[in-house]
Amino acid sequence: MRKVLLVLLMIAVALIGFAGTMAIKGSNTVFPVSQLWIEELKEMYPDIEITLEGAGSTTGFTALFNGTADIANTSRWIKDKELDRMNEEGKFFIPFVVGYDGIAIVVNKDNQLDNITVEQLKGIYTGKITRWSQLNPNLPNQPIIFYTRNTASGTYETFEGKILNGERMDPRARMVESTQLEIDSIAQNPYAIAYTGYGYVNDKVKVLTLEGIMPSIETILTSEYYLSRPLFMWVDATEGFPETGDVKRYITFGLSKRGQELVDQAGYVGAYGK
Amino acid sequence: MDGEKKLTARTLKYHLNTTLINTIAFSGIIILVILTSFIINESIPALTNVGAELFTSVYWYPTNSFDPEFGILAMLVGSLYITGLTALFVLPLGYIIAFFLFEYASASEVRVIKSAIDLLSGVPSVIIGAFMLVYVAPLSFKLNIYTPENILIASLGLTILSLPYTASLMQEAMQSVDRSLKEGALALGSTRLTAGFKVVSRAAISGILNAVILTVNRIIGETMVVLMVSGGAAIIPRSLFDPVKPLTATIASEMGEVATGSVHYSVLFFCGLILLVFSFLLTISARLIISKNKHV
Numbered sequence: 001m002r003k004v005l006l007v008l009l010m011i012a013v014a015l016i017g018f019a020g021t022m023a024i025k026g027s028n029t030v031f032p033v034s035q036l037w038i039e040e041l042k043e044m045y046p047d048i049e050i051t052l053e054g055a056g057s058t059t060g061f062t063a064l065f066n067g068t069a070d071i072a073n074t075s076r077w078i079k080d081k082e083l084d085r086m087n088e089e090g091k092f093f094i095p096f097v098v099g100y101d102g103i104a105i106v107v108n109k110d111n112q113l114d115n116i117t118v119e120q121l122k123g124i125y126t127g128k129i130t131r132w133s134q135l136n137p138n139l140p141n142q143p144i145i146f147y148t149r150n151t152a153s154g155t156y157e158t159f160e161g162k163i164l165n166g167e168r169m170d171p172r173a174r175m176v177e178s179t180q181l182e183i184d185s186i187a188q189n190p191y192a193i194a195y196t197g198y199g200y201v202n203d204k205v206k207v208l209t210l211e212g213i214m215p216s217i218e219t220i221l222t223s224e225y226y227l228s229r230p231l232f233m234w235v236d237a238t239e240g241f242p243e244t245g246d247v248k249r250y251i252t253f254g255l256s257k258r259g260q261e262l263v264d265q266a267g268y269v270g271a272y273g274k
Numbered sequence: 275m276d277g278e279k280k281l282t283a284r285t286l287k288y289h290l291n292t293t294l295i296n297t298i299a300f301s302g303i304i305i306l307v308i309l310t311s312f313i314i315n316e317s318i319p320a321l322t323n324v325g326a327e328l329f330t331s332v333y334w335y336p337t338n339s340f341d342p343e344f345g346i347l348a349m350l351v352g353s354l355y356i357t358g359l360t361a362l363f364v365l366p367l368g369y370i371i372a373f374f375l376f377e378y379a380s381a382s383e384v385r386v387i388k389s390a391i392d393l394l395s396g397v398p399s400v401i402i403g404a405f406m407l408v409y410v411a412p413l414s415f416k417l418n419i420y421t422p423e424n425i426l427i428a429s430l431g432l433t434i435l436s437l438p439y440t441a442s443l444m445q446e447a448m449q450s451v452d453r454s455l456k457e458g459a460l461a462l463g464s465t466r467l468t469a470g471f472k473v474v475s476r477a478a479i480s481g482i483l484n485a486v487i488l489t490v491n492r493i494i495g496e497t498m499v500v501l502m503v504s505g506g507a508a509i510i511p512r513s514l515f516d517p518v519k520p521l522t523a524t525i526a527s528e529m530g531e532v533a534t535g536s537v538h539y540s541v542l543f544f545c546g547l548i549l550l551v552f553s554f555l556l557t558i559s560a561r562l563i564i565s566k567n568k569h570v
Contacts, residue, residue: 056531145420150527151337166340171333171348174421174517175506177527181407188412191420 021049022246026060026073028179029101029155029197030231032266034073037254040262044253048246056150057157064093064236070247072234075101076157094241095232097271098254099263102198102220103159103227106183106205108190112139115209118226121163124193127170132191140191147182147194148173155179158229159195195227199267217269231268310550317544320344323537328544334508334519336528336538344541348508350548352518355511356425356504357494360432364493365486367433368440375441376448377470395438403502406431411503419515421505426514428504432493440489447481448474480567487560491553497522521545 024034031054038050053069060072061082078086078093086093105116113135123129124146132139148169149156160169176182179200186192187204198215201207207215210226219225233254235247242248253259260270320328324344331345371391375384410430411422451474459469475482505517506527525542532539 058533059531062533143420150531156337160338168333168335168338168341171509172507172517174423175519175527176423177501177506185422188415189420189422190415 021051022071022250023051023053023063023069024071024073025053025055025063025069026071027057027075027231028054029075029199030054030073030098030233032199033098033231033254033263033268034233036262036266037250037259040258041250041253045249048249050246050250061093061234064234065089065091067236070236071250074232074234075155075229076161077232078234091236091238093234094237095234096251096255097230098233099231099260099266099268099271100220100223101229101231101268102215102225103155103162103195103229104198104201104215105193105195105208105210105227106186106201107193107208108186108188109204109206110190111206112136113208115212117211118163121210122165122167125159125164125169125173126167127172142191145189145192146170146173147185147192148175149179149182149195150175150177155195155197158227162227163195197267198269201267217274220269221271221274230271313543313547313550317540317547319537320540320544324541328541332508332510334524336532336541342537344537346521346524346541346545346548348510349519349521349524349545351510352425352504352508353494353520353522353549355518356428356432356500356520357490359425359429359514360436360493361486361490363429363433364436364440364489367437368444368485368489369482371437371441372444372448373470373475375445376474377466391438391441394434395442397435399435399496399498400502402431402435403499406434406499406503414515421515421517423503423505424515424517425504425511428500428518431499431503432496435496435499436489436492439492440485443485443488444482447478447485450481451477480563483563484560487556487563491556491560494552494556495522495549497526501526521549 024038031052034052038052041048041050054073057072057074057076060069060074061078063069064072065082065085072093078095105121107113111132113132116135120129120135124144125148129135130143131141132144133141148159174185176185179196182194182196183200183202183205186194198220213219213225215225215227220228233251235242235251242251254263255272257273260273263270328344328346329350330347331343332348333343333345334348335341335343371387375387379387406427407423411427414420414422414424414427448470455477456469456474459473460466464473500520501523504520504523506519506523507517508519508524509516511518525545528538529542532542
């Protein structure tokens with residue numbers, strides 16, 4: 001009898017142990033935010049177990065549907081397709097806005113261009129404008145080398161939606177595997193242009209104003225800057241709002257003053273307390 | 275009675291052993307069959323949903339939410355272009371190294387070159403990719419080429435990667451030729467160059483062709499270097515300095531983020547199937563060449 005009890009106890013402990021592991025999946029853009037939160041959360045609650053995986057917003061939603069993630073990080077709003085699936089499966093996901101990301105347009109430091117319009121940007125990325133001199137006769141008559149992000153990244157989807165507006169990106173767009181690599185390429189290449197999360201911009205590259213507006217905390221939070229987007233964390237609330245548990249602890253911490261400071265630290269703009 | 279019992283234990287042990295050995299021996303075949311059927315199975319939806327567009331279209335817009343298009347032609351051409359160019363670089367180089375090792379090198383030179391080749395073959399492809407990306411690609415700015423990741427750079431990286439492999443295989447092929455042939459040629463007054471080039475190489479032709487095919491097979495399936503330095507633009511290249519997006523790089527880049535079970539997912543498996551078919555055909559032809567020339 002004792003043995004049986006012991007075995008049952010062990011199984012129970014094992015189950016609780018597994019249940020205690022919280023999984024977060026989704027956008028590579030939101031990834032650094034989650035990473036910073038988890039680091040501090042682990043100091044506050046040493047027993048908390050969190051796994052974090054950055055694989056794109058779409059993957060985040062898929063994982064939330066499959067139940068392989070407790071939180072989906074996304075850098076875009078839910079798509080109609082996903083909304084339909086949610087209704088079909090009788091599920092209910094709720095979003096928390098954790099911060100804002102501005103997509104900065106960057107060029108090489110030697111580039112004389114200061115401002116670009118949405119129309120020009122669209123022209124470049126759809127292949128209608130191919131030379132710098134077409135933007136401004138004072139610019140060199142050299143080809144524009146334009147970089148893009150992996151098609152499954154949230155940054156790509158936002159750019160596609162806001163700039164391309166249904167048109168296709170020119171196949172000559174150069175795809176690189178990481179944002180860091182993109183920035184480094186721009187820093188070296190005098191005729192390159194790229195779009196990247198505001199958080200990744202450093203002083204190796206030059207940020208252009210878009211329609212005359214420089215991406216900054218104010219312009220991004222108010223979406224006065226055109227390429228600004230909220231960052232979300234989605235939680236499965238099919239069984240009701242998660243009032244207790246690790247997910248709640250995580251979200252509460254994230255929306256606290258310290259959590260929002262960490263959003264800034266990740267290079268984005270905290271949504272609250274500005 | 276006692277003896278019979280012993281015999282049963284022994285037969286049992288024998289049967290156990292043979293089963294174990296057979297299972298392990300066949301596991302390679304089993305894995306191959308499972309893998310192939312898995313890939314074929316996953317790529318069927320691509321054929322039924324996309325169909326001929328796969329090969330007729332050069333436009334790769336797998337995630338376009340308005341009008342997705344799944345043309346893999348540009349990527350296929352990119353793969354073949356890079357493979358062809360690399361073969362053009364690496365095969366002569368590999369042959370020259372093998373020829374030198376076989377014909378001219380002294381014992382100590384052979385030792386040094388062989389160990390250098392062995393060390394080079396141990397360098398992980400990601401290191402070669404990073405080296406090309408960080409140190410070699412930026413040099414193209416000096417030549418007024420503003421796509422630093424392009425076909426030429428990728429081919430050079432692949433050349434570094436496959437050179438040790440090619441050279442070793444070719445050297446082995448030449449060494450397998452009977453010494454008497456070379457000595458006979460020399461005794462008849464031919465120079466070392468003629469003896470090596472016309473006599474030994476001709477006798478070793480099946481081994482050399484085998485090395486060529488295995489090298490091509492290796493290049494076409496290489497992923498890391500092309501993912502890092504081929505440029506990642508799915509276009510039909512017009513010059514050596516155009517970026518391309520080979521099939522392997524596409525699979526590696528997109529498989530991690532694709533929605534499982536979608537058409538895009540299936541098309542990526544179809545790309546894998548094409549690579550598998552290439553590899554299969556190349557291996558078969560290598561076998562044919564060897565068996566055809568066995569009597570030589």
